[in-house]
Amino acid sequence: MNHDDGSRRHQQTRAVHPNVNTPAGSRPIGVPIHQGHIFAFEDAEEMAAAFQGPRSAYFYGRFANPTVRSLEDAVADMEGGAAAIAAASGMGAINAVLTGLLRSGDHVIAQSCLYGGTFALLADLAERWGVEVTHVSGDDPEEVRAALRPRTRLLYLETIANPTTQVADLPGLIAVARENGVTAVVDNTFAPTLCRPIEHGADIVVHSATKYIGGHADILGGMAVFADGATHEKVWKHAIELGAAPDPFAAWLALRGFATLPLRIERQSATALELARRLEAHPAVARAAHPGLPSHPQHERARRLLPAGGGGVLSFDVEGGREAGRIFTDSVRLMHLAASLGDVSTLVMHPASTSHRQLDAGALEAAGIGAGTVRIAVGLEHPDDLWEDVEQALAKAAG
DSSP states (O other): OOOOOOOOHHHHHHEEEEEOOOOOOOOOOOOOOOOOOOOOSSSHHHHHHHGGTTOOOOOOOTTHHHHHHHHHHHHHHHHHHHHEEESSSSSHHHHHHHHOOOOOOOOEESSOOOOOOHHHHHHHHHHHOEEEEEHHHHHHOOHHHHOOTEEEEEEEEEEEEEEOOOBBOOOHHHHHHHHHTTTEEETTTTTTTOOGGGGOOSEEEEETTTTTTOOSSSOOOEEEEEEEEHHHHHHHHHHHTOOOOHHHHHHHHHHHHHHHHHHHHHHHHHHHHHHHHHHHTTEEEEEETTTTTTTTTTTHHHHHHHHOOOSSSEEEEEETTHHHHHHHHHSSSSEOOSSSOOSSEEEEGGGGGGTTTTTTTHHHHTTOOOOTEEEEOOOOOOHHEEEEHHHHHHHHHHH
């Protein structure tokens, strides 16, 4: 398509069509924000070809965007995957995967202790679509084998479970799935850079990029990473119709956070373990859980799967149950009483009444979540300052 220089056009037209500058002789170090959602072509055939697949030319933001693609490529590389899909939230990514792969009457095997939103989505699919769900502990591959059915399509696991910090037997559980042609999905939100589930046989890895990948409590985002291109394309076709695409500015902020992800999670893991050690020895604490503690039920497994650290989340039960847990969370001064995790600031919450409120008493017990369980998602503060806050809150909880 030929263009004139526009010098004879009216001012109104020239305002709508300014000159678009592209770098010449240099390049930006950071990823630029391509905030526009439409892209123009030189001829009709090129435009038609852009509609053919996920790696075609950019033409409309719901399908692809250069800034979003940069985030997808970065996270796919981190996880050792073939390709990735970015979404507007973690639940957007999980919805795209589950609803893109499951059909009415299919069967899912899922870990008992899951993020509450995932648990609720599976329950909704069971109610509306007739998807059957069997929950397993995440510790015993034979449980998965026993749960298999002719319509089993999906095994859903979390690397580090929320909020119990249970470490799933990824190699053992996924091996059973692969033997039987079942797709294995692993939520790796708690362990980016610490574990690469695809190396243990996972087909799909999901993340809430809102958490560690973004890292600064200023975006919502989700990621799904695929071990093979065929599954990626299948889910991508569903995701674009689902409308799960993220805003380019959110993707740019996620890339900003991604640059410091290894440094942050290394520091957060070390601080979380230090706090867990001190909590375990405190007389007002009934139990503390972090994969780095020798007392953790999956400590040896964590040493193999998470050699660089057990993550920045810990949980503990205050002596005195639900009321003591409530008093503790009401009493913190430095830590924020807030949902989410992976932020530079430390966050504390009571899972039974917040993130896992969808679970009834039986489901909470099966997931290992007590009425008084408190979760701390460690930030970048000095551990001694955090401990001072924990101690004063524990003193009030102990009465």
